């Protein structure tokens with residue numbers, strides 16, 4: 001397929017690389033900042049423009065990978081008739097594109113994407129949706145050329161998965177950040193925890209999370225919990241979360 005990419009950030013870069021690798025033809029990268037568009041366009045060997053430039057109208061697919069807040073401003077910029085246009089956001093309805101085109105949908109990567117150091121060998125789960133059956137089929141077939149892990153998910157299901165993604169990725173990473181800060185201040189090496197982090201995540205390939213619960217809260221080991229809380233007295237933010245999460249585990 002011939003593809004135009006709008007955006008030059010993490011998702012545009014990672015999906016752009018996969019699209020190129022799968023032998024589709026990327027015609028153009030458009031982004032707010034021409035310099036960013038130029039960097040990605042050079043890598044993908046295609047033309048580029050900034051937001052005020054002319055969009056190439058000859059593509060089969062327009063992939064909009066801009067920030068969630070920028071998405072609502074797009075209908076003032078682009079009018080693409082009946083071209084197939086998709087966005088990549090988890091929590092935004094496909095209908096945000098209805099003033100741009102008659103055929104629109106979503107290609108949502110259910111993965112945390114970074115343009116630097118991203119391993120492109122593992123399939124990225126892709127959730128597709130569109131406003132017509134014909135567009136869903138086209139998108140599904142396109143998605144299967146760049147990933148072996150493709151599902152159909154409407155706006156409602158995608159939003160639910162987005163919530164779950166925040167819990168398992170953003171929230172756990174916040175806990176890692178707090179633990180990192182705590183270790184640094186207490187002279188403990190955070191890297192010693194990496195095998196534990198990996199093992200805990202990898203177990204979920206074969207078990208449901210509830211079966212894998214360990215630690216003082218699930219054992220209702222009050223003495224250990226009190227020792228921990230005394231150590232955390234100097235870290236009110238961590239102390240607060242420790243209590244809340246301990247309560248939540250004990251309530252289950």
Ligand SMILES: NC(=O)c1ccc[n+]([C@@H]2O[C@H](COP(=O)([O-])OP(=O)(O)OC[C@H]3O[C@@H](n4cnc5c(N)ncnc54)[C@H](OP(=O)(O)O)[C@@H]3O)[C@@H](O)[C@H]2O)c1
Nearest residue numbers: 007008009010011031032033036065066067070089112113
């Ligand atoms: N990163 C992830 O892990 C991930 C995963 C799944 C879905 N998503 C979704 O994918 C979309 C893109 O995310 P991202 O991580 O790629 O974001 P990003 O790295 O921050 O890149 C955002 C892009 O949006 C452009 N942009 C920002 N404001 C704009 C505006 N007012 N008008 C036009 N373009 C504007 C930026 O352009 P310039 O930099 O050129 O100014 C940049 O190219 C979002 O909807 C996000 O929710 C992200």
